[in-house]
Every structure is written in C-alpha cells, then in structure tokens.
Amino acid sequence: MNPKALGPLVTSLASPSDVVKVLASGSCTTQSEGTAFFISAHLAITNAHVVAGETRITLDGAPAQVALFDPDNDIAVLRVPSLDESSLRFLGGTPSAGTPVRVVGFPLNATRTGAPGAIEGELSGQGRDIYDKNLLSKTVLAVEVNVQPGNSGSPVLIGSLVAGVIESKSLSQASTAYAISDGVVESDIAKTPDTGSVSTQGCLP
Numbered sequence: 001m002n003p004k005a006l007g008p009l010v011t012s013l014a015s016p017s018d019v020v021k022v023l024a025s026g027s028c029t030t031q032s033e034g035t036a037f038f039i040s041a042h043l044a045i046t047n048a049h050v051v052a053g054e055t056r057i058t059l060d061g062a063p064a065q066v067a068l069f070d071p072d073n074d075i076a077v078l079r080v081p082s083l084d085e086s087s088l089r090f091l092g093g094t095p096s097a098g099t100p101v102r103v104v105g106f107p108l109n110a111t112r113t114g115a116p117g118a119i120e121g122e123l124s125g126q127g128r129d130i131y132d133k134n135l136l137s138k139t140v141l142a143v144e145v146n147v148q149p150g151n152s153g154s155p156v157l158i159g160s161l162v163a164g165v166i167e168s169k170s171l172s173q174a175s176t177a178y179a180i181s182d183g184v185v186e187s188d189i190a191k192t193p194d195t196g197s198v199s200t201q202g203c204l205p
Contacts (some may be wrong), residue, residue, distance in 0.1 A: 117145025
C-alpha cells in the first residue's frame with residue numbers, strides 16, 4: 001500500500017481551517033506537496049511520504065520541524081512553533097460501512113477543498129513501508145472518495161472528528177482511497193517527544 005498517483009477530485013466544502021498545506025523541499029528531485037491537520041496547538045499530522053528525505057518543510061508558509069517520522073505506518077508528526085492553531089479530535093473507533101465522510105485537503109497544490117465520500121470498510125493484509133522495502137501487516141480504512149496528488153495527509157472527517165488519514169489510492173478502483181486508521185495515528189502521537197526533531201531519512205525511490 002505505497003503512495004501512488006491519486007485520481008480525480010469531487011469538490012465540496014473547503015473547511016475546516018485547521019487543515020493546512022504542506023510543502024517539502026531541499027534534498028530530493030522535486031518539491032513535495034500534501035496536506036496536514038493540527039492535533040494540538042503546535043503539532044500537525046501528515047504522511048511520512050510527503051516529507052521523506054526533505055530538509056525544508058512549511059505548513060501554510062510557516063517553517064516546521066519533523067518531531068516523529070514513521071515510514072512503516074506512513075505518518076509524520078510536524079512541530080510548528082510559530083503557529084498556534086485549533087486542533088481536530090479523533091473519532092476513537094472504527095466507523096461502519098456506508099458512513100458519510102468528507103476529505104479535506106489541497107489537491108494539486110491548489111486551495112483547500114473538500115471531497116464527499118463514504119466508508120467502504122476496514123481492510124487487513126500485507127503491505128510495505130514507504131520505501132517499498134519492509135513487508136508489514138497493515139489494517140487500513142477503504143474510503144469511497146475521489147482524491148488527487150496533494151491530498152496525501154488529508155483527514156477523513158465524520159462530522160468534525162478524524163476517522164483516518166489519507167495515504168494512497170487504489171490502483172484498480174479509481175474512486176477508492178486508503179486511509180490510516182485513527183488508532184495508528186494516535187499511537188504515533190503518543191510516541192512524539194516534547195522537543196527536538198528527527199531525520200526524514202531518504203528520498204522516495
């Protein structure tokens with residue numbers, strides 16, 4: 001379940017404002033773009049593949065440090081000292097199939113956009129880390145929603161609560177995206193140190 005090119009977007013509401021644009025550059029061939037959302041005053045969540053190998057990372061133009069980098073689960077926790085944003089809360093459970101959702105992000109490095117969708121279900125199986133090396137057991141949420149490059153790191157919202165984080169798109173079903181479950185994200189948040197920064201390791205192959 002590595003990050004792949006994402007398909008067409010269906011637009012709708014463009015809130016909440018605590019979902020922000022991520023730009024990462026400095027070491028790899030091209031600038032990387034994605035989405036992040038705040039989970040406390042100065043901490044935000046995005047995908048590890050969005051920032052992998054890069055040395056300059058900004059959230060809505062504000063410099064950010066990488067406080068935690070998890071290439072296995074494709075999660076990065078970003079620390080942004082200059083931003084004091086409101087934060088989103090997690091659902092704290094697995095949503096039922098058919099539950100309506102909204103995926104908010106910045107497709108194609110454009111403006112904040114929302115895409116309506118629905119939970120398809122929870123899937124378990126074998127996947128690889130973002131470097132396509134380590135074979136791992138993974139459980140993800142399948143979401144019927146149309147997304148594009150730039151939506152990586154977007155929250156999957158049920159009302160105002162985060163049920164998961166978009167990481168990739170199905171290669172066989174254009175309207176299916178995969179999201180990291182909120183429990184996996186919260187586990188990484190709990191491991192995040194209060195200070196300091198970590199390496200973003202290497203650029204993606």
